[in-house]
Amino acid sequence: MRRLLAALTLCVSLLFASTLAMAQTRTPSTLDIYVIDVEGGNATLIVAPSRESLLIDTGNSGAAAARDAGRIIEATQDANLHQIDHLITTHWHGDHFGGMAELAAKVPIREFIDHGPNVQPGELADTFLQKTYPQLYANAKHAVVKPGDKISMAGLDVRVVTSAGETIKTPLPGAGMPNPYCANFKPGDNNAEDPQSVGTYVGFGKFRAVHLGDLTKNKEFELMCPNNRLGTVDVLLGLHHGVSSSNSEVMVHALHPRVAIMNNGMRKGGEPDVMKTVHSSPGLEDLWQLHFSLLSGQEYTVPGMFIANTIDDQSPTMPIAPMAAPQPGPGVPPAPVHNGKAYWIKLSARQDGSFTVTNTRNGFSKTYRARL
Numbered sequence: 001m002r003r004l005l006a007a008l009t010l011c012v013s014l015l016f017a018s019t020l021a022m023a024q025t026r027t028p029s030t031l032d033i034y035v036i037d038v039e040g041g042n043a044t045l046i047v048a049p050s051r052e053s054l055l056i057d058t059g060n061s062g063a064a065a066a067r068d069a070g071r072i073i074e075a076t077q078d079a080n081l082h083q084i085d086h087l088i089t090t091h092w093h094g095d096h097f098g099g100m101a102e103l104a105a106k107v108p109i110r111e112f113i114d115h116g117p118n119v120q121p122g123e124l125a126d127t128f129l130q131k132t133y134p135q136l137y138a139n140a141k142h143a144v145v146k147p148g149d150k151i152s153m154a155g156l157d158v159r160v161v162t163s164a165g166e167t168i169k170t171p172l173p174g175a176g177m178p179n180p181y182c183a184n185f186k187p188g189d190n191n192a193e194d195p196q197s198v199g200t201y202v203g204f205g206k207f208r209a210v211h212l213g214d215l216t217k218n219k220e221f222e223l224m225c226p227n228n229r230l231g232t233v234d235v236l237l238g239l240h241h242g243v244s245s246s247n248s249e250v251m252v253h254a255l256h257p258r259v260a261i262m263n264n265g266m267r268k269g270g271e272p273d274v275m276k277t278v279h280s281s282p283g284l285e286d287l288w289q290l291h292f293s294l295l296s297g298q299e300y301t302v303p304g305m306f307i308a309n310t311i312d313d314q315s316p317t318m319p320i321a322p323m324a325a326p327q328p329g330p331g332v333p334p335a336p337v338h339n340g341k342a343y344w345i346k347l348s349a350r351q352d353g354s355f356t357v358t359n360t361r362n363g364f365s366k367t368y369r370a371r372l
């Protein structure tokens with residue numbers, strides 16, 4: 001009897017070991033999205049089940065470029081990538097293209113995608129576009145995209161929905177219903193480059209997500225009114241760092257996202273009016289954030305378990321009242337810094353539309369079941 005038991009135990013453990021080995025070698029069947037902390041900039045890595053990859057933006061410029069490129073590299077390593085197949089630069093602001101040269105020095109980038117020329121003259125972007133960018137794509141593909149263009153990625157439906165100030169005119173499949181939020185739309189202010197953002201739709205089976213770069217309110221209106229040309233999504237990515245020149249109800253509420261993941265910084269985005277719009281968005285189950293935001297305070301923030309990053313010198317308390325965003329210009333005290341270990345938010349989506357979001361700082365993870 002004892003011998004029989006021993007043999008049985010051996011059988012079971014062999015079976016277990018081989019299943020485990022199979023599980024480790026099998027290619028993942030999920031679409032994985034890494035929302036990487038680049039301190040109020042953008043870097044969002046989208047990895048198809050085939051491991052074909054699309055990176056949207058490369059973080060901040062200047063002294064922060066090496067740090068942000070390093071953070072993106074960590075995510076590519078986690079995803080087991082040896083190259084970046086497609087890189088979309090949403091627009092020519094330093095918090096979106098800043099780490100590109102540093103990143104390209106560390107990992108091959110096969111295709112560079114953008115909206116075309118910079119329309120907001122500035123030393124940083126103009127010099128980059130004249131001198132650095134052509135060298136980076138010299139041995140790769142370079143594509144200037146228009147709304148309606150597809151980005152070919154095996155197993156995914158990836159489409160450009162906005163670019164260079166234009167929007168798709170034909171609704172995405174299943175979209176195009178009248179948008180009830182248009183009646184209360186209030187136009188907003190914006191700079192010249194944000195509205196040029198390349199906006200991207202990603203479909204995987206029943207799972208749907210959009211990343212609109214820093215697309216501003218007036219363009220949100222053009223894209224979503226009078227008919228909602230995007231339809232509804234499971235996940236809204238980015239939200240222009242959670243700043244209030246974007247994120248009107250015509251966009252956020254009409255998309256009806258189950259989950260929003262905001263690429264805000266410690267003192268950038270998460271302002272009360274955006275938080276009110278997001279918190280009151282119909283059908284929203286959770287907002288996840290890359291950072292605590294002083295501009296939210298305790299009054300408007302989500303619970304810390306949904307927030308991926310803190311700061312290097314942690315304050316013992318967080319004020320209840322939101323801090324007013326300082327006006328840009330000389331003499332503004334620097335925002336609290338976070339150069340230490342950074343954490344991404346990882347989303348894994350399945351064909352049936354279910355998905356799991358994980359905060360890698362605290363390991364908190366939540367699965368959103370497929371819609372019936």
Ligand SMILES: [Zn+2]
Nearest residue numbers: 037039309338
């Ligand atoms: Zn951070």
Ligand SMILES: [Zn+2]
Nearest residue numbers: 041093095214
């Ligand atoms: Zn930005």
